[in-house]
Amino acid sequence: MSVFSFGIGVKAEGVANLDVKENVKWEKRPYFGISNKESEGYDRDFSIYFEADVRGVITHADISKSSGFQAIDEKVIQMFKKARTKPYEIDGITHPITVTQPFSYKASRKVQFETKPKIIVKTSLLLNDARTVGIYSEADENGNIIKPEIYKSSSVSELDEYVLSEYKRQTKFKPLSINGQSIPITDLSWFYFSEKVNSRN
Incomplete structure (x- = not known):
């Protein structure tokens, strides 16, 4: 809006x-x-x-x-x-x-998800501590992810790899067209995990 x-x-x-x-x-x-x-x-x-x-x-x-x-x-x-x-x-x-x-x-340039990722991790990957992962991504004109990468590591490589894999598998953006032209889609998403949030045994 x-x-x-x-x-x-x-x-x-x-x-x-x-x-x-x-x-x-x-x-x-x-x-x-x-x-x-x-x-x-x-x-x-x-x-x-x-x-x-x-x-x-x-x-x-x-x-x-x-x-x-x-x-x-x-x-x-x-x-x-x-x-x-x-x-x-x-x-x-x-x-x-x-x-x-x-x-x-000015039309909104805000990126919107068509499919928003819901990532649940195993509690064992947290190594008894709350973790945050930041993912930077780019998408093509159809909203498909083409370049996801870790922006901020959780300090647990196995957790980072899992979150990145799930993000790429689940995520899709709505195409963004301004003034009749498709414009590049970039996004920075944050994911928080703890024993009580977004995790399972």
Whole structure:
């Protein structure tokens, strides 16, 4: 899930022939998380135009530059209608404002498992101590593991070899496509083992 970020130096222009050159101040910011599924894995820049009355209530909102996805545009408009600006004042007098607000959306680059490994080891491999194994891996464009290696050893070579073998056998990632292009998949996973956690006799 990714979150939209506000553009820098957003300007507000008051109605009634006001020429206001200040950043918008928010009483309740618009917040909307967008998933990669909704954006189809694409980054987007877009803008929304809105009007707020003297109390800061959003009275009108519309897309001035589309994200290219109608469902996202509609979601943004609805979230803006729930937002509220701080009343804009000049010399103690509040004024309604009109604003064109740019946004930059970045699709999530977070790697997700299609099959997450569940590794259980024999208690005897722990040698009477809790152990942690870190595994760094790379996957192909289909999410298949192609390069797993020990990032942090448990200090027990037999345990490391078993965990690495099981990780390679069990793990698969979901393909990651951003802006229509497959991007490299890398991951660092940690596994903790003790007599009571992730172990068996």
